[in-house]
Amino acid sequence: MTIMPTPTSTPNLSSQPTHKIRELASCTVKSPPFAYIHLTSLTTAPHLPPPGTAELDITPSASLDALQVRAYCTSALRQFLGDTGAAIAVDLLALRGADCWVRVPRPDLGAFAAAITAYSGVAREGEGVMILQLRACGDWLGSLLGKAEESELWAP
Secondary structure, eight states: OOOOOOOOOOOOGGGSOOOOOOOOOOOOOSSOSEEEEEEEEEEEOSSOOOTTOSOOOEEEOSOOOHHHHHHHHHHHHHHHHTHHHHTSOOEEEEEETTEEEEEEEGGGHHHHHHHHHHOOOEEETTTEEEEEEEEEEESOHHHHHHHHHHHHHTOO
16 A cells, blocks of 8 residues: 655745734833832821820821922931931922822832831921821832822712
8 A cells, every 4th residue: 555645735925914013122111210109298286185085186288398398308318317318319290289299219219118107297386297198109100190089089
């Protein structure tokens, strides 16, 4: 019994679809160079509550300016980390009422967050103590803005 080889067909190159889309370059950002922080200014009552009461009277501050935020952050970083903390680059991105958004180098985010939350605040004469509350932080500014706007969306 003889087996005859079957003729193989050669593919017709003209029948295959041609792709005109070519990827010229691609880039994946795995670790962004900066981190973003959303801070809110709060003011405590000028007097301490009597012993045994549950909470301090904390209200949002009227508004912030760039010098206040810069001085507060520098003071908090200097108290927490000394001159090394004062050398951390802090960029003010936006101020809106009592809210502000800042940018720091990504490796310094943990130190910045610890310094801001550990700082006891700045006493103002007759107004109480001003503190900056860390509302949110992350690698992408868009996600922080989304969180802030989301809380305003569902407020009654």
